[in-house]
Structure formats: structure tokens, C-alpha cells
């Protein structure tokens with residue numbers, strides 16, 4: 001009976017450990033990417049604007065703006081109510097994210113005008 005000239009270490013435990021480690025790392029990366037996504041969402045111009053809109057400042061601005069516009073849509077002059085009116089970014093939020101809560105860039109539109117406007121129309125009619 002002869003012994004083999006070389007004995008090779010068994011790497012199967014090491015391989016199993018590495019696979020487990022890789023799976024853990026993949027999961028952590030997924031969790032991290034999800035966190036990054038949520039943080040990006042929280043600080044997005046749209047979210048910033050929506051938070052401002054819900055504050056007392058935002059609500060008061062809307063009331064005052066409604067009076068400044070004499071209760072009319074800034075685009076078609078249709079009579080609007082404070083509650084049903086939409087706050088429009090004159091310079092679109094997609095192109096000017098820094099103006100998300102700049103009140104000089106905001107006006108009230110009727111829902112039809114705001115839906116029709118989209119983000120390409122930058123013309124100021126108010």
C-alpha cells in the first residue's frame with residue numbers, strides 16, 4: 001500500500017463559504033441600492049415640492065396666489081377654486097429642478113391646462 005505523492009487540501013468547505021459570502025454580499029448590495037433609490041426619491045425635486053405644498057407655507061401661498069390671480073387659471077382664465085387648482089411650474093421642474101419651491105416660478109392652473117402643458121411648454125402667460 002502506497003500513499004499518494006502529494007495530498008491536495010479539500011477546498012469544498014472553502015468553496016461553500018465563498019458562495020455563502022457572495023450571496024450575502026449580493027443581498028447587501030441589493031439592500032444598499034434600494035436605500036439609495038429611496039434617498040434619491042426623498043430628495044428629488046418633485047418630492048421636495050410635494051412636501052412644501054403640504055406645509056402651512058405652501059397652503060398659504062396657494063390661497064394668496066389664488067387671490068393674486070383673481071380666482072382664474074393663469075393660462076385660460078377659467079374660474080378655478082383653490083382646492084381643485086393645480087400648482088404649475090412655469091419653468092418645468094424636469095429642466096429646472098432648482099426652482100422646485102421657488103414661488104416666483106409657480107402659478108395656478110386649471111387641471112385641463114396643467115395636464116395639457118406637460119413639461120415642454122415654458123411660456124409664461126401669467
Ligand SMILES: [Zn+2]
Nearest residue numbers: 073076110113
Ligand atoms: Zn386653464
